[in-house]
Amino acid sequence: MAPTETELTPDALRLDAAKAVEEIAERLRETTYRDLRRRGAVVGLSGGVDSGLVAFLCARAFGPERTLGVLMPEGESAPDTLDLSRVSAEAAGVETVVEDITPILEAVGCYERRDAAIRTVMPEYGEGWKAKIVLPSLLGGQRYSLFSVVAESPEGERREARLTAAAYREVVAATNFKQRVRKMLEYHHADRLDYAVVGTPNRLEYDQGFFVKNGDGSADVKPIAHLYKTQVYQLAEEVGVPAEIRERPPTTDTYALEQSQEEFYFSVPFDKLDLCLYARNQGLAAEAAAGATGLETEVVERVYEDIERKRRAAEYLHAPPLVLASLERAG
Amino acid sequence: MPPPSLSNSETIEREIREFLRENFPLSADGVVLSQDDSLIEVGVIDSTGVLELIGFIEERYEVEIRDEEVLPENLDSIASIIRFVGEKLGAASSNGAHGD
Numbered sequence: 001m002a003p004t005e006t007e008l009t010p011d012a013l014r015l016d017a018a019k020a021v022e023e024i025a026e027r028l029r030e031t032t033y034r035d036l037r038r039r040g041a042v043v044g045l046s047g048g049v050d051s052g053l054v055a056f057l058c059a060r061a062f063g064p065e066r067t068l069g070v071l072m073p074e075g076e077s078a079p080d081t082l083d084l085s086r087v088s089a090e091a092a093g094v095e096t097v098v099e100d101i102t103p104i105l106e107a108v109g110c111y112e113r114r115d116a117a118i119r120t121v122m123p124e125y126g127e128g129w130k131a132k133i134v135l136p137s138l139l140g141g142q143r144y145s146l147f148s149v150v151a152e153s154p155e156g157e158r159r160e161a162r163l164t165a166a167a168y169r170e171v172v173a174a175t176n177f178k179q180r181v182r183k184m185l186e187y188h189h190a191d192r193l194d195y196a197v198v199g200t201p202n203r204l205e206y207d208q209g210f211f212v213k214n215g216d217g218s219a220d221v222k223p224i225a226h227l228y229k230t231q232v233y234q235l236a237e238e239v240g241v242p243a244e245i246r247e248r249p250p251t252t253d254t255y256a257l258e259q260s261q262e263e264f265y266f267s268v269p270f271d272k273l274d275l276c277l278y279a280r281n282q283g284l285a286a287e288a289a290a291g292a293t294g295l296e297t298e299v300v301e302r303v304y305e306d307i308e309r310k311r312r313a314a315e316y317l318h319a320p321p322l323v324l325a326s327l328e329r330a331g
Numbered sequence: 332m333p334p335p336s337l338s339n340s341e342t343i344e345r346e347i348r349e350f351l352r353e354n355f356p357l358s359a360d361g362v363v364l365s366q367d368d369s370l371i372e373v374g375v376i377d378s379t380g381v382l383e384l385i386g387f388i389e390e391r392y393e394v395e396i397r398d399e400e401v402l403p404e405n406l407d408s409i410a411s412i413i414r415f416v417g418e419k420l421g422a423a424s425s426n427g428a429h430g431d
Contacts, residue, residue, distance in 0.1 A: 135378075144378065144381055144401055144402065144403060144406070146378060146381060146382060146401060147378070147379075147382070162382075162398060162401075163382060164382060164386050165379050165380075165382035165383035165386055166386075168379060168382060169379065305372075309371070309377060309378075312374055312377075313377055
């Protein structure tokens with residue numbers, strides 16, 4: 001039963017973890033065999049908790065021998081990404097293959113195009129610099145969340161500059177090569193093994209459009225897209241995803257300078273956003289989420305507005321290719 | 332096109348409406364905006380759209396918009412944009428920024 005406004009607490013998101021794991025594994029197996037007609041799973045492993053959990057779920061559903069973890073680091077991945085991805089795969093007992101995607105990214109001009117775009121707002125940005133894109137927190141007073149680039153010189157000096165719309169789009173378009181190249185390789189392995197590509201978005205990412213279309217947004221099945229991030233952590237603990245992965249803060253691992261998902265996209269810590277999204281989905285007023293999260297009611301109202309704005313933007317990302325006339329056929 | 336320093340409210344409104352119509356699909360798709368409609372709430376622009384709007388205003392009216400001025404009260408409706416641009420132009424011409 002849905003909680004009333006005075007009852008909402010973080011416990012509203014607690015699941016019977018053992019039961020949820022069994023149900024997801026069962027549905028994943030059925031869907032893959034019956035609907036997709038594939039015999040196993042390919043999972044891109046990032047060293048994060050979402051892909052760590054999905055590897056375990058696939059191992060449970062298909063057996064570890066029919067689950068392949070693909071590790072796809074690149075020159076700007078965090079130093080611990082590859083090791084944590086291996087830890088994740090070993091704990092789940094699944095086979096792995098490592099694909100260093102740096103040469104592919106260099107060949108398509110990923111880094112070069114991005115750096116050129118950054119230089120349009122920060123001319124001094126060059127060789128040896130590291131950068132990331134950030135959004136101001138919604139917890140501050142300003143309502144507009146505008147993207148800035150934060151860069152660090154080789155000497156460690158930090159600069160920040162507001163992006164122009166053109167520069168922002170160029171930077172995003174260039175870095176999206178990373179997610180799209182990874183997905184291309186996952187499908188390569190899926191094709192050669194007759195496996196399905198199993199996606200790793202959680203509910204926050206899926207609902208709010210935090211993925212790249214035809215990149216990490218692409219998959220044959222998405223087994224944890226209905227789970228709030230706190231529930232992902234709960235199930236990850238249940239199945240045995242190692243603590244060092246569960247304790248790693250959520251990161252985009254897309255930019256050279258370390259960047260949390262919060263500063264790039266969500267603007268609010270995920271546990272609070274989870275509760276706000278849950279409250280919003282239950283039709284509860286901002287006051288209820290304020291009580292459960294400890295946020296001011298007016299901050300929750302801004303979060304609610306942001307949730308709806310991101311949903312509107314995500315419509316394009318979720319849309320399949322559209323056809324413009326009926327394709328009815330007999331039989 | 333008149334020089335930016337001679338832009339009056341009517342000109343600014345016409346140019347802003349034209350900019351929105353040409354650059355944002357929803358605005359081009361028959362949505363009629365009143366002067367006080369929130370551009371974000373109506374769904375005409377998103378946060379990247381705000382960056383685009385800032386770029387347009389800076390280029391067309393030859394003014395610089397500082398980070399602390401990027402607020403809904405200055406940019407979230409046609410009425411607020413007219414007032415904000417008018418103030419920026421007033422400040423620029425009283426500082427002699429355009430040299431005319």
